Amino acid sequence: MRKTMVFVFALICFGVSGCQDDDRNRQVDQAHAHLRLVAAHIGEAFAPMRLDIRSLADHARQLYAAHKPAIPPAARKQYAQAPNGVFYKKTRDGKPSLFISALNPITQAAKDMGYLTECLDSALMNACSHPSVIQAYYNTRQNICRIYPPVDVLTQFDPHTDIPGFAFYYEADIIHNPGKGPVWLAHPYVDPAGRGWIVSLICPVYAHDRLQGVVGLDIAVATMAKTFPTLQDKSVLMIDDAGGIITGNEAMTSLLSMPPVTKEKYLRSITDNTARPDGHSLLQSRSRDVRAMTEKILNHGADRASITIRGKDYTAIAARIPEPGWTIIRMMD
Numbered sequence: 001m002r003k004t005m006v007f008v009f010a011l012i013c014f015g016v017s018g019c020q021d022d023d024r025n026r027q028v029d030q031a032h033a034h035l036r037l038v039a040a041h042i043g044e045a046f047a048p049m050r051l052d053i054r055s056l057a058d059h060a061r062q063l064y065a066a067h068k069p070a071i072p073p074a075a076r077k078q079y080a081q082a083p084n085g086v087f088y089k090k091t092r093d094g095k096p097s098l099f100i101s102a103l104n105p106i107t108q109a110a111k112d113m114g115y116l117t118e119c120l121d122s123a124l125m126n127a128c129s130h131p132s133v134i135q136a137y138y139n140t141r142q143n144i145c146r147i148y149p150p151v152d153v154l155t156q157f158d159p160h161t162d163i164p165g166f167a168f169y170y171e172a173d174i175i176h177n178p179g180k181g182p183v184w185l186a187h188p189y190v191d192p193a194g195r196g197w198i199v200s201l202i203c204p205v206y207a208h209d210r211l212q213g214v215v216g217l218d219i220a221v222a223t224m225a226k227t228f229p230t231l232q233d234k235s236v237l238m239i240d241d242a243g244g245i246i247t248g249n250e251a252m253t254s255l256l257s258m259p260p261v262t263k264e265k266y267l268r269s270i271t272d273n274t275a276r277p278d279g280h281s282l283l284q285s286r287s288r289d290v291r292a293m294t295e296k297i298l299n300h301g302a303d304r305a306s307i308t309i310r311g312k313d314y315t316a317i318a319a320r321i322p323e324p325g326w327t328i329i330r331m332m333d
Contacts, residue, residue, distance in 0.1 A: 097151050124137070131227070145163060201216065
């Protein structure tokens with residue numbers, strides 16, 4: 001009799017355990033389906049930006065046509081050279097700003113090109129009508145920047161900025177982008193114009209067989225997180241194709257043995273060519289298990305991975321956004 005009771009009790013426990021496993025699997029499946037849906041929505045939101053950036057590049061290419069549009073002499077009075085050597089648009093009319101770096105002597109040809117970029121104002125403003133785009137600009141090989149929304153270039157930009165030395169310029173050149181089409185910058189960076197961590201879609205402008213400049217559209221990481229509430233979930237983070245954290249709260253970065261992005265690191269990164277601070281890739285986590293999990297997801301195509309952190313079991317579910325190549329990860333305990 002006693003053996004029978006023990007056997008029945010064992011069957012009940014086994015059945016309860018099996019039901020719990022089934023419930024757990026259903027929860028994971030449902031969460032995974034939702035995560036894939038969010039990833040699809042983000043991809044759909046970014047898709048039109050390729051058309052927008054190509055259109056902006058086409059407008060910029062017209063600046064180098066044989067018959068250039070004329071800039072009225074009165075319009076030139078809006079511009080001046082500051083005491084620090086920067087040539088800029090002094091009139092504040094809500095339209096795009098102009099910045100010409102004092103890194104090199106500012107020639108009349110550079111000024112004329114600066115005047116000419118005024119023809120891009122409408123195109124730059126239209127590009128920012130996309131709900132995710134916070135900034136549009138055209139940077140040239142002559143260290144000229146036309147940017148919208150307008151910024152105080154005399155305080156926001158280093159007067160001796162070397163524009164072609166930044167990733168948002170050289171990543172579009174023939175070496176990094178032989179296809180000459182739109183490209184997403186691989187990693188988020190700190191915006192020199194003061195808008196925090198951003199990701200960018202850029203496109204080269206070629207004319208007369210030469211790279212003349214690069215147009216760009218910026219998306220603020222903070223704005224993106226607000227647009228897609230799932231990214232604000234405490235169990236969710238989004239990474240780039242190198243494991244770099246794009247969005248993620250402090251609790252999640254701590255769980256994965258990652259350092260927080262402190263104000264000190266934020267400020268330091270501005271002087272380090274705006275790159276993300278070292279150590280902010282999950283592939284560089286202090287935890288060997290986290291590194292292995294990330295490797296499995298990014299480099300082996302896994303969309304689920306089991307991991308034990310501080311004695312607690314988690315299931316990491318992942319959904320990839322093909323363009324721009326990011327991955328959303330949710331940690332389920």
